[in-house]
Amino acid sequence: MAEYVFLIFLALIAGASLGINRAILGLIGKRLGSIEASVINHISGALFLVILMLALWLPLEFEGLLLAPYFSYLGGIVGAIFVIITSFVIPKIGVLKTSVLLISGQVICGTLIDFFEGTIKSIPTALLGVTLIIFGVLIGFYNQQSRSHK
Amino acid sequence: MNDSNQQSTLYSFYTLLAGALLGLMVFFNGALAKYVDPIFASLIIHIIGLITSIVILILKRHKLLILLRKRSIHWSYCVGVFGAIAVAIVGYTVNSKIGVAGTIGTLILGQVLYSWINDSFGLFGTRKRRLNFLDFTQALLILAGVAVIIYG
Numbered sequence: 001m002a003e004y005v006f007l008i009f010l011a012l013i014a015g016a017s018l019g020i021n022r023a024i025l026g027l028i029g030k031r032l033g034s035i036e037a038s039v040i041n042h043i044s045g046a047l048f049l050v051i052l053m054l055a056l057w058l059p060l061e062f063e064g065l066l067l068a069p070y071f072s073y074l075g076g077i078v079g080a081i082f083v084i085i086t087s088f089v090i091p092k093i094g095v096l097k098t099s100v101l102l103i104s105g106q107v108i109c110g111t112l113i114d115f116f117e118g119t120i121k122s123i124p125t126a127l128l129g130v131t132l133i134i135f136g137v138l139i140g141f142y143n144q145q146s147r148s149h150k
Numbered sequence: 151m152n153d154s155n156q157q158s159t160l161y162s163f164y165t166l167l168a169g170a171l172l173g174l175m176v177f178f179n180g181a182l183a184k185y186v187d188p189i190f191a192s193l194i195i196h197i198i199g200l201i202t203s204i205v206i207l208i209l210k211r212h213k214l215l216i217l218l219r220k221r222s223i224h225w226s227y228c229v230g231v232f233g234a235i236a237v238a239i240v241g242y243t244v245n246s247k248i249g250v251a252g253t254i255g256t257l258i259l260g261q262v263l264y265s266w267i268n269d270s271f272g273l274f275g276t277r278k279r280r281l282n283f284l285d286f287t288q289a290l291l292i293l294a295g296v297a298v299i300i301y302g
Contacts, residue, residue, distance in 0.1 A: 007248045008256050014239035015260020021232035023268050027275035028229060031222045035207045037229070040222075042200035045230025049193040052238060056189070064186035065194065072185075075178030076198025078171050080206065083199070085168040089161045094279045098165050099265040100292050103258055105169020106176070107296050113177050125302035132295030136288045137166065143284040144158050 019095060025083065026090025026098075037087035038080055097140060104133045188241035192234065223275065251300050258296050262289050 021041070028037035053060075090098050108130055114120040182191040236257075243253040266289070272278030 003247060007243055007246050008252070010239050011243050011248065011253050011256035012260035012263070014236040014243070015257045015262075016264035017232040017236040017239070018257075018261050019264035019268055020274060021229060021236070022265075023274035023276045024226050024229040024232070028222045028226050030275075031226075032220050033211075035203060035210060038203040039200065039207060040227055041230040041233065042196050042203055043230065044228055045234040046193060046196040046200060048231045048234040049189060049196060049237075052234070053189055053193065058187055058189060061186040061190055064190075068182050068185040072178050072181035073194070073198055075175045075182065076195040077202045078175045078178065079195060080199040080202035082168050082171045082175060084203070084206070085164055085171075089165050089168070090276065092161045093158055093165065095268045095276055096262070096265040096279075096281060096285060096289070097162070099261045100289055101162055101165035102169040102172055103261065103296065104292055105166040105171075106173040107169075107299060109170040109173025110176065111299060113173065122302065126299055129295040129297075129299035129302060132298060133292050136291035136295065137162075139284055139288045139291065140162060141159055143282070143288065144162070145155055146284075 025087035029087030034087035
């Protein structure tokens with residue numbers, strides 16, 4: 001039980017870290033520009049991971065890198081575009097709205113990938129989940145309109 | 151619809167699109183993490199992301215010097231550390247007792263709870279925002295949708 005509590009606490013901390021990461025990306029985006037924010041994000045993230053690898057004494061698995069399919073490296077390119085967009089929208093719509101919309105886009109995309117890969121658990125359940133998410137997104141649009149009419 | 155309203159709807163569409171990119175990224179990164187340790191995989195992905203960002207910066211701004219000329223608040227340069235901490239924790243918890251589903255669900259809940267706190271207090275240099283009942287309903291509906299997909 002104590003172990004579960006600890007693991008769940010850790011995963012919550014990871015979620016909060018993503019929120020802090022986005023908030024600061026927005027701050028740098030506003031001050032220096034969103035592409036600059038992405039450069040700084042990738043430099044400091046890479047440095048931290050190098051330190052972590054040294055601390056845990058992890059091996060440099062270069063053979064594994066050669067075995068991996070070429071498309072697995074696209075994550076870096078997609079990630080840079082993702083960070084640039086995040087840093088651009090945060091000062092405009094806030095951290096909560098950004099996080100909620102990122103989660104929506106991510107989960108819908110993930111569900112589509114599972115669908116095309118044939119690994120989806122149940123299509124009706126997935127449809128129900130996606131419908132709830134779309135309703136959530138639409139409420140956000142309505143909320144923006146009613147707010148700006150005040 | 152007035153102008154600023156149309157703009158924030160446009161920003162919301164960009165953010166949804168960025169979320170879809172995040173979904174693709176998780177898929178690609180997962181493919182790489184099958185061959186090497188997730189922390190090493192993340193380091194390689196960060197390096198590719200850095201090269202991509204520098205190329206975009208040069209193409210868009212025609213100069214790198216802006217990074218040296220203008221300064222942000224000193225602690226904000228740690229930004230990437232928080233993203234990397236999340237990567238490291240997730241790499242650990244997906245292989246633990248709570249597994250992939252437990253990790254994803256809790257990670258998403260943590261993001262929403264933290265983001266609510268961040269906006270309410272305007273933490274880390276963001277603007278303080280007053281959140282309303284519809285923001286709460288929106289967050290709840292999306293969390294419910296995620297829960298249905300993961301645990302349904």
